[in-house]
Amino acid sequence: MFEIGSLLLQTCLGRLAQLLAAMSIAVIPPADVQTSETCTPVTKVGEVTVWKQDGRPTAIVFRAGMTIDVDGAPTAYHPLDRGALNRLAHAGRRGHWWALVTKNGWPVVQGPSDPAPGYYVSMTSLQNPAFAATDPRHYVDASITPYVALPESVTKAGKIRLGDLVAVINQANGKVAYAIHADQGPKDRIGEGSLYLANQLRNAPLPDALGIRTSLVHGIVYAVFPGSGVGRPKTREQINVAGARLFERWGGKSALGKCLP
Numbered sequence: 001m002f003e004i005g006s007l008l009l010q011t012c013l014g015r016l017a018q019l020l021a022a023m024s025i026a027v028i029p030p031a032d033v034q035t036s037e038t039c040t041p042v043t044k045v046g047e048v049t050v051w052k053q054d055g056r057p058t059a060i061v062f063r064a065g066m067t068i069d070v071d072g073a074p075t076a077y078h079p080l081d082r083g084a085l086n087r088l089a090h091a092g093r094r095g096h097w098w099a100l101v102t103k104n105g106w107p108v109v110q111g112p113s114d115p116a117p118g119y120y121v122s123m124t125s126l127q128n129p130a131f132a133a134t135d136p137r138h139y140v141d142a143s144i145t146p147y148v149a150l151p152e153s154v155t156k157a158g159k160i161r162l163g164d165l166v167a168v169i170n171q172a173n174g175k176v177a178y179a180i181h182a183d184q185g186p187k188d189r190i191g192e193g194s195l196y197l198a199n200q201l202r203n204a205p206l207p208d209a210l211g212i213r214t215s216l217v218h219g220i221v222y223a224v225f226p227g228s229g230v231g232r233p234k235t236r237e238q239i240n241v242a243g244a245r246l247f248e249r250w251g252g253k254s255a256l257g258k259c260l261p
Contacts, residue, residue: 039259043157045190051259060158060224061259064191068198071099072124072139074116108134126162126182128233140182142194147182149192163229167247170201171219178243
């Protein structure tokens with residue numbers, strides 16, 4: 001009797017082992033299906049760590065504030081600062097203008113047929129080749145286009161190109177906006193967005209004339225999607241439609257916790 005019971009027990013245990021093995025095999029996904037994401041730091045700008053979250057699609061994620069960028073707007077800079085969105089001192093200086101289009105070393109002034117006659121032509125890194133380099137339409141207008149500016153160290157580390165799409169979240173009010181990477185930011189600071197983007201994320205719009213650089217508080221989260229652009233400007237509608245689709249496919253707000261608890 002003991003031998004029969006022992007044999008029966010061994011048989012049951014053997015079948016149980018087979019069942020468990022079969023169950024473990026059943027939950028192993030095919031090699032081409034990714035079921036988990038990892039998040040690793042790729043670089044650091046000041047106190048802000050920039051993360052890469054692997055997945056489909058891959059995202060470069062960081063949390064910072066937002067400095068308002070008005071470059072590319074027709075009324076961004078004026079020779080006398082009259083009614084301008086920003087002070088001329090923030091566009092550079094004589095012999096070294098980084099935010100203005102120059103000709104023979106001098107900033108180009110908009111003419112009577114341009115959007116803002118008497119103002120300087122302000123430029124962005126992302127450009128529209130359909131227009132001449134001295135035409136304000138050659139650049140991305142910060143007053144009507146949601147865009148971000150990123151330091152070169154971040155774009156290199158994350159393999160981000162001009163024109164790539166970005167999801168931007170204000171954690172203070174939960175607002176989500178979509179943007180395009182259109183300008184290069186300073187190397188020692190991260191977290192910069194166009195005037196239009198900032199107004200999308202705020203509870204109330206900013207004044208028409210800033211006079212000085214104005215910043216949103218900390219708690220702005222950026223998710224940049226490398227390779228999602230074509231190196232050309234997009235309309236607001238194109239940015240919103242493509243950005244929302246990409247953000248949802250990535251996992252939306254719930255995906256942010258993997259890198260930024």
